[in-house]
Amino acid sequence: MSLRINLLQKACSLIAFSIILSCSEQKTQKEPESGNQELIELVQKDQKMRSGDMSEMDAGQDFEHRKRVLELLAQGKITTPKDKLNAALILQHTNLGYCEDRLISESVDNYLLGSMLSKDAYENGLEDAKTMYAANLDRFLWLTQGIQKYGTQKVYVEEADDFYWVPIDTLTTDEERMHYGISPLKELLQQTPMNPYPQN
Numbered sequence: 399m400s401l402r403i404n405l406l407q408k409a410c411s412l413i414a415f416s417i418i419l420s421c422s423e424q425k426t427q428k429e430p431e432s433g434n435q436e437l438i439e440l441v442q443k444d445q446k447m448r449s450g451d452m453s454e455m456d457a458g459q460d461f462e463h464r465k466r467v468l469e470l471l472a473q474g475k476i477t478t479p480k481d482k483l484n485a486a487l488i489l490q491h492t493n494l495g496y497c498e499d500r501l502i503s504e505s506v507d508n509y510l511l512g513s514m515l516s517k518d519a520y521e522n523g524l525e526d527a528k529t530m531y532a533a534n535l536d537r538f539l540w541l542t543q544g545i546q547k548y549g550t551q552k553v554y555v556e557e558a559d560d561f562y563w564v565p566i567d568t569l570t571t572d573e574e575r576m577h578y579g580i581s582p583l584k585e586l587l588q589q590t591p592m593n594p595y596p597q598n
Contacts, residue, residue: 433480440466441484444491463488464508476515479524486512486519486530490537501553502541509538529579540564548575549586555595562593 440463447456467488470476476485489512493504503509513534519527529550536546544565551564563586572582580586 433478433484434470434475437467437470437476437481437484437488441487444488448491457493460491460493461504464492479519479522479527482515482519483524483527483530486516486527486534489515490530490534503537506538506541509534509541513538528577532575532578532580536564548578548580549583550580552590553593555593557595561590562595563587563590565592 443459444463447459467476467485471485476482489508492506492508494501495504496502513531516527516531516534520531532548533550536548536550540546540551545567546564547567547570549563549566552561553564554560555562566583566586568583570583572584575582581589
């Protein structure tokens with residue numbers, strides 16, 4: 399399972415990275431390190447919807463935010479590490495829903511793209527982006543392979559009326575987890591057990 403995850407990750411990484419690289423090369427003038435102001439405002443709206451009263455959540459607005467992020471990326475306007483982290487946050491909030499009792503995403507590719515944007519931001523000096531990388535990659539792997547690499551994703555299990563970790567790849571080392579700001583596996587499992595129920 400770990401080998402399959404690594405091969406899938408490498409193949410998809412090449413595709414996603416080529417998109418990021420081509421968009422970065424379209425940059426015509428240096429933007430301030432604070433980043434694209436429109437993206438900053440999108441993140442502020444995103445976080446406001448998710449703070450306090452969850453009735454403020456608006457799936458339609460989330461869709462518009464993601465659509466705009468993809469437009470900005472295609473236009474080469476997501477260039478700084480901060481831009482990439484902000485874009486990854488918006489992409490991470492791609493809607494989930496149930497289809498015949500199975501949890502699915504409107505677009506799993508958004509999580510993959512978000513993970514690559516986050517990793518690029520981290521590798522270019524933005525420390526805050528490393529955990530976003532792990533979370534987006536875990537969500538992508540969970541919804542495509544049924545297993546996560548690091549241990550950032552929980553799911554509500556109706557049979558137990560509680561939250562459990564999505565199955566975690568035990569071959570990922572604790573050193574790698576900690577590199578991306580994730581606790582060692584033993585600590586994760588002390589907090590929350592892994593899902594013992596069959597995946598639909």
